[in-house]
Amino acid sequence: MKQLHSFLQGSWKPGIGDDISLLDPTTEGAVAVCKKAASLADAVAWGRATGGPALRAMTFAERGALLGDMARIVSEHRDELLTLAANNGGNTRGDGKFDVDGGTAVLSAYAELAKELGDAPWLVEDEPALLFHGSKLRAQHVSLPRHGLAIHINAFNFPAWGMLGKIATAFLAGMPVLTKPATSTSLVAHRIVELLVESEVLPTGALQLLMGPAGDLLDHVGSQDVVAFTGSADTGAKIRTHAAVVAHGVRVNVEADSLNAVVLGPGVDQGTELFDLAVRDLVTEMTQKAGQKCTATRRVLVPSDKLEDFREAVMERLAAMADKTGDPRDKGNRMGPLATAGQLRDARDGVAKLSEHAAVLRGDPSRAEFSGVEAGKGYFLEPILLEASPERALDPDAAFHVMEVFGPVCTLLPYDGTPTTAAAIISLGHGSLVSTLYSDDRAWIAESIPNIAPHLGRLVVADEKSARASMSPGCVFPVANHGGPGRAGCGGELGGVAGLSLYMQRTALQGGASNLARIVGRKG
Secondary structure (H helix, E strand, C coil): CEEECEEECCEEECCEEEEEEEECCCCCCEEEEEEECCCCHHHHHHHHHHHHHHHHCCCHHHHHHHHHHHHHHHHHCHHHHHHHHHHHHCCCHHHHHHHHHHHHHHHHHHHHHHHHHCCCCCEECCCCEECCCCCCEEEEEEEEECCCCEEEECCCCCCCHHHHHHHHHHHHHCCCEEEECCHHHCHHHHHHHHHHHHHCCCCCCCEEECCCCCCCHHHHCCCCCEEEEECCHHHHHHHHCCHHHHHHCCEEEEECCCCEEEEECCCCCCCCHHHHHHHHHHHHHHHHHHHCCCCCEEEEEEEHHHHHHHHHHHHHHHHHHHHCEECCCCCCCCECCCCCHHHHHHHHHHHHHHCCCCEEEECCCCCCCCECCCCCCCCCCCCEEEECCHHHHCCCCCHHHHCCCCCCEEEEEEECCCHHHHHHHHHCCCCEEEEEEECCCHHHHHHHHHHHHHHEEEEEEECCCCHHHCCCCCCCCCCCEEEECHHHCCEEEECHHHHHHHHEEEEEEEEEHHHHHHHHCCCC
């Protein structure tokens, strides 16, 4: 049985206590074990003292070259990582690619961004500001790397992309990282760190890996540290209110629950490419990674006069997916299991609660036989589609506005087709990562955006003209902000240069105009 050690203070450490098993969610058999780490005080201090100076001594261009090397190493071992993603995450090959290739893409994107930033020691805003009329004094805002440790606590669903995306922005900003993957699916993350350590491309202290529980990790955070967390809102709240986090004013970024929605507007008629795109996107978002994506669609707003056509088209496509749910190592299957027994239990409980406010149109939460799998084995859930009444769609207490079922589950919500009602329904989710508008009606879109966008971190606008080139709304790109208000965590990651702000301190340099120009390397 493979033993997964933590990589702390520059060496692999076996941990203490009982073994913690990592399972194959298809067979329920153990694939590896790890142990909890001892006290992490020394690891946190070592990362700050060793990794911080090493990264800050590098230019943006040099940090970018490091990210490029990391992308190359991960890419060279892609097939191995995809196998591990199937064995420990239940990922089909396509789902594994989405995770591993996504992580490689973020590393590469930030490596390219670094070329634009060049050899500058810090980020400088566009122009200095005059302090008062007639004065030669100016204020110039600059951003510099914080002198702490970036602590990354990642979710189970994207062990590669989630980890590498956070590392890319932290490294380019100049901060060292201690990363903690979710234990249940950490085999991929562990192997990636093994590969990076073996390659010897990392500056000493730049990256540490914590396997197993977080332990006393947060007890040792300080005012220059950053905590970036992806997971449940409950855990996010515990991190924000941790005594050491509060006492030291630690910067915390949270990406949590999200009741993402799509809205069908005018012109989405059966037979159009836009209609087909909306159906295809929905099924993709429901079933990719078995619906275990923070950006997956949970609510679908459909004009009442289009509901029957849309419902039938979605159900037909989902039926085909249900028949191809099973062992992810079988190339004929399109969807694998949920990641853990707990995820399956929670999803089934969630469907039961949703069904109190919406009717189940298709899918059996108790189904026990799947393609290529022994009956009753594995953590499988076939796609579940529900539908609410127009009246219930506006009920703020309806389960589909209150809870996220983290699996292949979605609810159709009929509405009157107006931007006002669409915005009212979306707002009942109290903040989401992403929503999508499907329409060719420019006036409808123009009215919808200012009413809907404040409730979102990202808004996708899909029309007939772009339908063929469109990608499903759950795709997250390094140049676009990833985060959302309210229940989505009030955080933000990626977004190109904007993503660096999490790990940098924005400081106003104030002084004489010519002196500031010399300091920041500009002509006076």
